[in-house]
Structure formats: structure tokens, C-alpha cells
Amino acid sequence: MSNAFDFAPLLPAGLPAPAVKWTGSPKYNFTGGNNDADELPLDGIISAADAVLRREGRTLATYGLESGPQGYRALRDFLVQKLKRDAGIVCTADEILVTSGSLQAIDLVNGVLLARGDTVIIEQECYQGSINRLTRMGVNVVGIPLDKDGMRMDALATALDDLKRCGVRAKYIYIIPTVQNPTGSILPEQRRTEMLRLAEAHGVPIFEDDCYADLIWDHKRPPALHAMSKSANVIHIGSFSKSVAPALRVGYIVAPWAILSRMLSIKFDAGSGALEQMVLAEYCASHFSAHIPELTRGLRNKLDTLMESLNEQFGTAAEFEEPKGGIFLWVKLPDNVDTLKLYQPALAAGVAINPGPEWSVNKPHSRSRMRLCFASPTHDEIRKGIAVLAEVCHREFGVPTRISNVKRG
Amino acid sequence: MSNAFDFAPLLPAGLPAPAVKWTGSPKYNFTGGNNDADELPLDGIISAADAVLRREGRTLATYGLESGPQGYRALRDFLVQKLKRDAGIVCTADEILVTSGSLQAIDLVNGVLLARGDTVIIEQECYQGSINRLTRMGVNVVGIPLDKDGMRMDALATALDDLKRCGVRAKYIYIIPTVQNPTGSILPEQRRTEMLRLAEAHGVPIFEDDCYADLIWDHKRPPALHAMSKSANVIHIGSFSKSVAPALRVGYIVAPWAILSRMLSIKFDAGSGALEQMVLAEYCASHFSAHIPELTRGLRNKLDTLMESLNEQFGTAAEFEEPKGGIFLWVKLPDNVDTLKLYQPALAAGVAINPGPEWSVNKPHSRSRMRLCFASPTHDEIRKGIAVLAEVCHREFGVPTRISNVKRG
Numbered sequence: 001m002s003n004a005f006d007f008a009p010l011l012p013a014g015l016p017a018p019a020v021k022w023t024g025s026p027k028y029n030f031t032g033g034n035n036d037a038d039e040l041p042l043d044g045i046i047s048a049a050d051a052v053l054r055r056e057g058r059t060l061a062t063y064g065l066e067s068g069p070q071g072y073r074a075l076r077d078f079l080v081q082k083l084k085r086d087a088g089i090v091c092t093a094d095e096i097l098v099t100s101g102s103l104q105a106i107d108l109v110n111g112v113l114l115a116r117g118d119t120v121i122i123e124q125e126c127y128q129g130s131i132n133r134l135t136r137m138g139v140n141v142v143g144i145p146l147d148k149d150g151m152r153m154d155a156l157a158t159a160l161d162d163l164k165r166c167g168v169r170a171k172y173i174y175i176i177p178t179v180q181n182p183t184g185s186i187l188p189e190q191r192r193t194e195m196l197r198l199a200e201a202h203g204v205p206i207f208e209d210d211c212y213a214d215l216i217w218d219h220k221r222p223p224a225l226h227a228m229s230k231s232a233n234v235i236h237i238g239s240f241s242k243s244v245a246p247a248l249r250v251g252y253i254v255a256p257w258a259i260l261s262r263m264l265s266i267k268f269d270a271g272s273g274a275l276e277q278m279v280l281a282e283y284c285a286s287h288f289s290a291h292i293p294e295l296t297r298g299l300r301n302k303l304d305t306l307m308e309s310l311n312e313q314f315g316t317a318a319e320f321e322e323p324k325g326g327i328f329l330w331v332k333l334p335d336n337v338d339t340l341k342l343y344q345p346a347l348a349a350g351v352a353i354n355p356g357p358e359w360s361v362n363k364p365h366s367r368s369r370m371r372l373c374f375a376s377p378t379h380d381e382i383r384k385g386i387a388v389l390a391e392v393c394h395r396e397f398g399v400p401t402r403i404s405n406v407k408r409g
Numbered sequence: 410m411s412n413a414f415d416f417a418p419l420l421p422a423g424l425p426a427p428a429v430k431w432t433g434s435p436k437y438n439f440t441g442g443n444n445d446a447d448e449l450p451l452d453g454i455i456s457a458a459d460a461v462l463r464r465e466g467r468t469l470a471t472y473g474l475e476s477g478p479q480g481y482r483a484l485r486d487f488l489v490q491k492l493k494r495d496a497g498i499v500c501t502a503d504e505i506l507v508t509s510g511s512l513q514a515i516d517l518v519n520g521v522l523l524a525r526g527d528t529v530i531i532e533q534e535c536y537q538g539s540i541n542r543l544t545r546m547g548v549n550v551v552g553i554p555l556d557k558d559g560m561r562m563d564a565l566a567t568a569l570d571d572l573k574r575c576g577v578r579a580k581y582i583y584i585i586p587t588v589q590n591p592t593g594s595i596l597p598e599q600r601r602t603e604m605l606r607l608a609e610a611h612g613v614p615i616f617e618d619d620c621y622a623d624l625i626w627d628h629k630r631p632p633a634l635h636a637m638s639k640s641a642n643v644i645h646i647g648s649f650s651k652s653v654a655p656a657l658r659v660g661y662i663v664a665p666w667a668i669l670s671r672m673l674s675i676k677f678d679a680g681s682g683a684l685e686q687m688v689l690a691e692y693c694a695s696h697f698s699a700h701i702p703e704l705t706r707g708l709r710n711k712l713d714t715l716m717e718s719l720n721e722q723f724g725t726a727a728e729f730e731e732p733k734g735g736i737f738l739w740v741k742l743p744d745n746v747d748t749l750k751l752y753q754p755a756l757a758a759g760v761a762i763n764p765g766p767e768w769s770v771n772k773p774h775s776r777s778r779m780r781l782c783f784a785s786p787t788h789d790e791i792r793k794g795i796a797v798l799a800e801v802c803h804r805e806f807g808v809p810t811r812i813s814n815v816k817r818g
Contacts, residue, residue: 003639003640004640004641004665004667005609005614005640005641005642005665007522007614007665007667007668007671008667010522010578010580010614011521011522011671012521012522012523012524012527013524015521015671015674015675016674016675017674018667018670018671018673018674019478019670019671019673019674020670021503021666021670022477022478022479024477025471025475032472033472033679034470034471034472035470035471036470037467037468037470037471038467039470040466040467040469040470042462042466042467042469045462045466045469046458046459046462046463046466049455049458049459049462049684050455050458050459053451053454053455053458054455057449057451057454057455058446058447058449058451059446059656060449060451060454060654060655060656060657061443061444061445061446061448061449061654061655061656061785062434062443062444062446062655062656062785063441063442063443063655063656064656065656066434068431068433069428069431070431094430100509100658100678100681100682101678101679103677103678103679104678107677112420112421112424113416113419113420113421114421115421115422118421129677129679132677133677169419171419172419200414205414205416205419230412231412231413231414232413232414233414241679245469245470245683246469246470246471246472246679247468247469247470247471247472247473247474247680247683247684248469248682248683248684249509249678249679249680249681249682249683256413256414256416257430258413258416258417258427259416261427261428261429261430262416262420262424262427262428264427264428265424265425265426265427265428266424266425268512268516268538268541268542269509269510269512269513269658270442270510270512270538270650270655270658271656271658272509272658272682273509273657273658273659273681273682273684273685274654274656274657274658274685275458275656275657275682275684275685275688276682276683276684276685279684376470376471
């Protein structure tokens with residue numbers, strides 16, 4: 001349109017770049033938190049939808065399903081039981097706020113605790129969505145290094161002491177303790193005790209993100225930090241995206257009413273999606289416990305395929321710790337590989353990866369690392385995709401030096 | 410807990426008051442945008458859920474349902490057809506962004522256009538959710554008076570001229586032109602032409618909120634402002650909350666890609682609820698057109714009951730224009746009634762109303778007015794609720810002077 005209105009002069013400063021038009025999914029997609037379509041419990045979801053709609057579908061005519069603004073009551077009741085059984089959390093339905101995915105949960109926690117210029121402590125390698133939110137809010141981020149068991153408590157103690165010396169009280173310590181994103185580690189119980197001690201001593205609350213905690217190979221889930229706290233200083237969030245289906249946008253917050261009531265007062269959306277809450281509650285009440293072992297078995301098989309493919313295609317050029325659960329593998333490539341620069345040529349060849357620096361606040365450390373999500377591609381796609389990735393990486397960076405046992409270069 | 414952590418010192422300034430615990434719905438609920446549970450097309454929704462899940466339910470394993478970040482493709486395809494047929498809007502699926510209710514649509518429009526200190530023009534009486542958002546953002550609001558046909562164009566022209574004299578370019582003119590909230594008026598086509606002329610002359614875009622536009626008694630819906638614009642200067646939003654079910658949180662934005670791409674780039678939620686989008690698309694494709702006349706017939710009957718009850722219980726003390734559609738009635742009580750002060754005693758007696766000042770930027774004008782939503786209560790509840798309201802109003806303010814034909818006082 002030649003005389004089209006120009007919105008550009010009206011835009012405020014600081015907006016992100018405009019989105020680019022979506023052009024479809026990559027052929028080999030190792031990004032995002034997509035799940036295994038074959039493991040989706042579709043029959044159970046269909047039956048649940050039918051049953052719950054027949055029984056109480058007319059409540060859809062009312063905002064909040066006659067359960068009030070904290071979310072569908074049956075879903076919160078399920079969560080009370082599930083969190084007790086799986087994570088040791090003792091809470092009531094009144095201490096749970098259902099959200100539109102865990103991303104809204106993060107927004108609400110940030111909304112009631114953070115202002116520009118505040119400081120928070122997070123894991124050095126950490127969920128991109130959380131890092132980006134803090135950056136956009138102008139919050140100072142102190143990253144704590146990880147080892148194979150997650151956040152290092154010696155480093156946390158040092159960081160807290162350093163901040164104290166500067167007169168800074170961090171607003172929270174954000175951690176994904178159980179199946180860490182992106183490393184897949186699980187924080188041992190002893191470290192949890194130590195973390196709670198440090199947090200209490202410094203008067204800093206803990207923001208515990210347990211979105212992946214259902215997906216543990218050996219099902220040995222430690223008690224949540226929320227469960228171990230003696231002073232109600234932990235805000236706990238979770239999600240059904242990884243355990244049932246990511247496109248269902250349902251997450252939740254568990255927190256003392258004193259702070260949950262603050263979050264509820266800034267949840268201006270007239271409620272989260274009701275149909276999704278109803279169907280999840282109905283499905284989970286009778287099927288969740290049986291579904292999880294099936295799902296994790298399938299995911300574990302895919303992880304094996306991914307690790308085999310990496311060994312085969314990259315050899316020693318790809319280093320990784322075996323994750324204890326979840327849907328992704330955190331891979332170290334040789335130092336000369338810049339995964340931000342590997343991203344585009346890989347995508348052009350049909351392979352999508354998550355470059356390490358997008359999952360880290362330590363850019364030099366993460367420069368040659370990448371996150372690979374193995375849940376969504378099929379076994380065959382994993383094998384072929386990793387082969388293509390190795391070719392591209394070889395072409396761009398000279399590593400791996402050998403491709404499929406054929407020496408190159 | 411005696412040693413409970415105190416979050417209070419960590420809260421940033423300017424948070425709203427904490428939420429109070431929900432204690433159930435009032436007996437006679439004339440608030441909110443709840444709909445008629447009897448008119449909810451439950452059988453159709455159940456069939457749609459079953460059909461769409463069986464056909465393509467496995468896509469729930471992927472964020473965005475393999476449709477990309479703008480929303481489920483089949484829903485956008487339905488909207489392209491519906492908006493052409495019902496509102497004269499010519500657009501493609503690429504110009505539509507599906508949102509989590511129209512409230513998220515409003516947040517996204519505000520997010521890409523507004524900064525603290527900006528000025529916008531809105532209808533003097535207007536949707537509470539929109540007014541509150543502008544207040545929270547620290548935006549200056551210029552309210553344009555309404556008459557029985559909606560926004561007065563003479564007043565809009567004066568306001569635009571006044572702003573121009575002060576060197577202020579408003580960021581948008583927000584309007585609910587078709588079934589205005591709370592008055593239920595419809596802006597005539599001639600005023601739409603004039604409004605577009607004024608908007609173009611002053612370089613101010615129009616933000617058209619058409620959330621209630623499906624619900625018109627005589628089904629004579631004028632073309633949308635978006636459809637009439639010759640310069641693509643209108644951002645149009647809509648919703649399924651009022652036409653299908655409010656608890657389904659699905660709304661949408663129609664806008665040129667130049668500005669829609671900006672909104673998409675600040676939609677950080679990993680997609681809106683997929684199950685709701687799927688079920689709505691499946692249901693609407695074959696049933697929407699037939700459902701609307703049934704729904705509006707039922708709503709119109711309830712409006713008649715409400716108007717009769719008001720005449721019976723309040724007599725001349727309750728004045729109102731008959732709305733041309735929708736789910737609410739905007740009622741003027743005698744000048745001595747302060748509806749903000751009527752609210753609490755009415756609620757204590759089981760009757761919930763929306764006080765006028767919450768739906769207006771002109772507090773003196775709206776002081777003795779209230780909004781009554783008639784969609785959710787049954788006919789019997791409408792009659793009984795209005796009788797109780799009249800009693801409370803009589804007790805608190807001395808009006809109506811006669812209750813149920815029995816002189817009081």
C-alpha cells in the first residue's frame with residue numbers, strides 16, 4: 001500500500017527488533033522444549049476432554065471456571081497431591097496460582113520482586129527465557145558457576161559475601177535444581193541444605209524452577225528446596241509443558257500467600273486458559289503417575305541415540321556429561337568453534353541448534369557450547385541431523401577432523 | 410509460621426495492593442463479562458474437541474502446533490473468512506496474531522506504542538481493563554464524551570486540535586465502536602468515516618476493540634474501521650470470550666505486518682493456549698454462524714427481563730438507553746447515588762455490580778452510574794437480584810422512593 005500509515009515514529013525507544021516471518025520448522029530441530037509426539041498421551045487426553053466437558057463444560061461460560069482467579073480447583077487439588085508425593089512439598093490449594101505456562105510464572109515473580117537496577121543471582125548456565133527477561137528488565141545478574149552436580153555452593157557463598165560487602169541485597173537466587181537447563185544435572189540434597197542455609201543467612205529468597213523435575217531416568221527426585229525450607233523463603237514454579245505437552249500453556253506457582261497475593265494482584269489476564277486446565281486436571285488425576293515412566297523411557301532412548309550419534313560423528317570433539325533426565329544435552333565443542341557462528345550455516349543445512357551463549361551469562365565459557373534438545377526429533381532424524389551438523393561444523397571450523405570414520409581436510 | 414521469611418522489604422515501589430482471597434461468587438452476579446451458561450454450545454465444543462484431537466492432537470507436542478508463533482493456522486484461516494464476512498475486513502492469515510484473550514492483545518498494542526508520559530485518546534466511558542492498563546503505564550488519557558451513537562466526533566475534533574496546539578501527537582485513539590462497553594451503542598458508518606478522516610489528518614492511528622461486535626440484536630453490523638481505512642492506520646482486536654465462552658482465553662489482533670511484527674517480537678509467552686485454539690477453530694468453522702443468532706436471542710431476552718425488572722423496582726430512578734447488543738446495560742441512578750458506595754452494601758446483600766467510575770475517565774459523570782451484566786444470571790436471578798439491589802439502594806440512598814409498588818420511608 002503506497003500511502004500506508006507509518007507507525008515507526010510512534011514506537012517507544014528500546015523495543016526489540018521486529019519479528020521475522022515464520023517459514024516453517026527446520027528439518028532437524030534440536031531447539032526449543034518440544035516434546036516427543038509419539039509419547040504424547042493422546043488417547044488419555046481425548047478421553048479426559050470428553051469426560052470433563054460433559055461433566056462440567058458449562059462452567060466455561062464463567063471466567064475462572066467458578067474456581068476463582070487462582071485457577072481451576074481440581075488442577076490445584078491434583079498439584080497439592082502430586083507436589084507432596086513427588087517433591088515433598090506440603091501446601092494447600094490456596095498457595096498455588098495456575099499460570100499460562102511457567103513463563104508467565106516467571107513474569108509474575110519478577111513483577112513483584114524486581115525493579116530496574118536490582119541484582120539477582122542465577123546459575124551461570126541457565127534457561128534462556130529467564131536470562132532474557134532479566135536483561136530486558138535491566139536487572140544486574142550474578143552468575144554462579146556449575147559443576148556436574150549443579151550450582152557450586154562455594155561460589156554462591158563467595159558471591160553472597162561479595163554482594164554483602166557492597167551493601168547489595170540480591171532480590172532472589174534463581175535455580176533449576178532438578179534436571180538443570182541446559183546441563184541436566186540434579187543438585188544433591190546436601191547442597192540444597194547448604195543453599196537454604198546461605199539464603200537464610202543473607203536474607204535472600206530462593207526462586208526454584210522445577211519445570212523439568214518430573215523427567216528423571218532413575219526417578220530419584222530429591223525433595224524440592226521449597227519442601228526443605230524451614231522459613232517459607234522459597235517460591236517454587238513448575239509446568240506441564242515437559243511432562244504432558246508443551247503447546248498446553250499451563251504452569252503454576254507455589255508460594256506463601258503473603259507473596260502469592262502480590263502476584264495474583266498483577267495477573268491482569270482474566271485467568272489462564274480454562275480448557276487446558278480442565279483437560280490436564282482430568283487427565284493427570286488418573287494417568288500422570290503411569291505416564292511419566294513411559295515418557296522418560298522414550299526420552300532416555302532418544303538421549304542414547306543422540307550420544308551415540310555424537311560419538312560416531314564428532315568423536316572426541318564433542319564432550320558432554322550424561323544428563324540425569326530431561327530433554328536436552330549440553331555439548332562442548334573444541335575451543336575454536338563459535339556456536340553462535342555455527343548456528344546460521346547449520347540452519348541453512350536444515351539443522352537447528354541452541355548456541356551456548358544464549359543459555360549462559362558467561363559468554364566466553366559458553367562460546368563453544370550448544371544445547372541439543374533430543375525429545376522432538378525421531379531417532380532417525382537425530383542420527384541424520386547430527387551427521388549433517390558434523391559436516392557443517394567440519395566445513396566451518398575444521399572440527400571434527402574425521403567425519404564418519406573418513407578422514408577429511 | 411513464626412519464623413516465616415518476610416518478603417515485604419524486597420517489593421519494589423508502586424505495586425498494587427495484595428489480592429484478597431476469593432470466597433466464591435456472589436448470589437446475584439451482574440459483573441464481569443461472564444456469559445450465559447445455557448447458551449454455551451457445549452455439544453458442539455465436545456464434538457470439536459474430539460474431532461480435532463483425533464486428527465491432529467499429536468501436534469500438541471510442539472510449541473505453536475506447527476503453525477508458528479502467530480497462532481494455530483486453522484483458527485487464523487477461519488478469522489480471515491469471518492472478518493471479511495462480518496466486518497468487511499480484508500486481510501491474510503499473516504496479518505493476524507492470536508493472543509491469550511483480548512487483554513493480551515491490548516497489552517501487546519500498548520507494549521509497542523506507549524511509554525510513560527505519552528497521551529492517548531479514549532472514549533470517556535470505556536472498558537475498565539483498558540483504562541486500568543493506561544493508568545498503570547502512566548499514560549495521559551483524554552476522554553471523549555459519548556452520546557447515544559457513541560464517540561462524539563465534534564468532541565474528538567476539538568480534542569485533536571487542542572493536542573495539536575500543545576504540540577502533542579496522541580499515540581492512538583482507542584474505541585469500541587460496535588457494541589460499546591459499557592453503553593452498548595454502535596458508531597454509525599458516517600461517524601466512522603469522519604473518525605478516519607480526523608485520524609488521518611492528525612497522523613494518529615486508531616485502536617479498534619471489536620470484542621462485542623458479534624452480539625447485535627438486529628445483526629446489522631457496520632463495517633469495521635479497519636475495513637474502511639484507506640491508509641492501514643487501524644489496529645483491530647477481537648475475542649471469542651463473548652461469542653463462545655469467556656473462560657477460553659483466545660483473542661486476536663489484525664494489523665499491518667509492519668506493526669504486527671513488533672507485537673510478535675514482544676510476545677514472550679511461547680504461544681497462546683493451543684487446545685483452546687484448536688477446539689475453537691474446529692467448532693467455529695462449521696458452527697459459528699448458526700450459533701450467534703441463538704446466543705443473541707437468549708441475551709436479548711435477558712436484557713428484556715433486566716429492563717423490566719429495573720422499571721418495576723427502580724421506576725424512573727433508573728435511566729438507560731437500550732443497548733443495541735452485547736451483555737451489559739449502563740444505568741443512570743439519581744444524582745445522590747454514589748455507585749462506588751453502593752457496591753459494598755449491595756455485595757453484602759448478595760448483589761455484585763460494576764460501579765460507573767470504574768468504567769469511566771470522568772468520575773463526576775459516572776458517579777451515579779453502574780454497569781449491569783445480564784448474560785450470566787438466570788431470568789429469575791435477574792429479577793430477584795434487581796429487587797435486592799433496589800432495597801439496598803433505597804436503604805443507603807433513599808432511592809428508589811418506592812419499592813415494588815410499596816411506598817417506603
